Amino acid sequence: MTDTLHYDVRGSGPALLVIPGGSGHPMGLEHMTEALADRFTVIVHDPLGLAHGRLGLPVPEQRVQAWSDGARRVLDEALPEGESAYVLGTSAGGIAALDLLARHPERLRHVVAHEPPCVGVLPDGARHRAMFAEVYDTYRAAGLAAAAARMTAGLAEERPEQPPAGEPLPPEEELADPMALFLTRVLIPFTSYVPGPTGPTPLTVAAGTDSRGQLLYRTAESTAARTRGDFVEFPGGHLGPLERPAEFADRLARTLRPEPVTEAGT
Numbered sequence: 378m379t380d381t382l383h384y385d386v387r388g389s390g391p392a393l394l395v396i397p398g399g400s401g402h403p404m405g406l407e408h409m410t411e412a413l414a415d416r417f418t419v420i421v422h423d424p425l426g427l428a429h430g431r432l433g434l435p436v437p438e439q440r441v442q443a444w445s446d447g448a449r450r451v452l453d454e455a456l457p458e459g460e461s462a463y464v465l466g467t468s469a470g471g472i473a474a475l476d477l478l479a480r481h482p483e484r485l486r487h488v489v490a491h492e493p494p495c496v497g498v499l500p501d502g503a504r505h506r507a508m509f510a511e512v513y514d515t516y517r518a519a520g521l522a523a524a525a526a527r528m529t530a531g532l533a534e535e536r537p538e539q540p541p542a543g544e545p546l547p548p549e550e551e552l553a554d555p556m557a558l559f560l561t562r563v564l565i566p567f568t569s570y571v572p573g574p575t576g577p578t579p580l581t582v583a584a585g586t587d588s589r590g591q592l593l594y595r596t597a598e599s600t601a602a603r604t605r606g607d608f609v610e611f612p613g614g615h616l617g618p619l620e621r622p623a624e625f626a627d628r629l630a631r632t633l634r635p636e637p638v639t640e641a642g643t
Contacts, residue, residue: 382447383426384420388419389418391462392452392455392461393463395465397422398466398469399469399555400559400562401563402432409619409622416634417630420451420452420462422470424444424447425558433549433552437562438562441567441570444469444470445473461484462486466490466493467492468492469563472493475495475575475600482578485578487579487632490600491583491617492583492584494567495568495571495572496568498596499599509568511527512531513564513565515540519540521546522541527540534590534591534592580606580607581607581609582597582598582600584608585615586610586611586612609628611628
């Protein structure tokens with residue numbers, strides 16, 4: 378894996394680093410970042426360079442610490458000396474954001490981790506880690522559609538149905554498919570990560586309103602308690618940044634830079 382950093386910058390204002398979920402490919406985030414660009418200098422990290430010409434090249438199993446180290450290097454390269462940044466991490470990127478806060482807090486102003494799937498914080502976390510292992514095994518046995526169906530049922534905490542028949546992608550096609558890369562290189566190591574308490578830098582752990590009653594809503598609540606962060610609801614579900622980008626961007630902006638409270642009549 379190359380040591381070259383891959384990221385894009387748009388907008389103006391205080392710096393906001395975005396760490397995407399899945400395999401780190403920022404596809405689908407354009408509408409959210411556009412909605413934020415008039416309020417922030419948005420720096421979108423592409424940890425594996427998948428949107429920068431590396432899709433289809435070999436990818437080893439990923440480590441949370443490698444993503445957070447890369448994010449710190451992006452901040453060191455993109456920010457002027459002495460400046461700090463806000464951070465949004467979604468899904469797997471939320472786990473990287475938690476690790477960035479734990480290990481490299483010096484350039485961070487406020488971190489928002491949206492539905493990080495670190496299920497080890499739950500009392501029944503071992504059962505859910507086993508579910509993610511079953512998702513991986515399902516992909517290897519029956520392909521992408523079957524694995525996606527198994528994961529959808531697991532996140533909704535529902536009994537899985539018989540998966541549709543299929544088979545995994547050939548190796549060259551697997552390397553060119555971000556979802557397959559997520560299932561085979563990211564899912565198991567990232568969902569095994571367990572965050573601890575963080576320092577004085579503000580942390581907000583967010584869950585989507587449409588995720589109420591589901592696994593990752595409960596995970597977000599427990600992660601906030603474990604890390605001593607705030608818990609906040611955001612619009613949409615697990616894919617809120619893609620489903621409701623403008624509303625998600627507004628909620629994020631209000632979380633990071635709340636309007637000053639003034640008394641009536643002033």
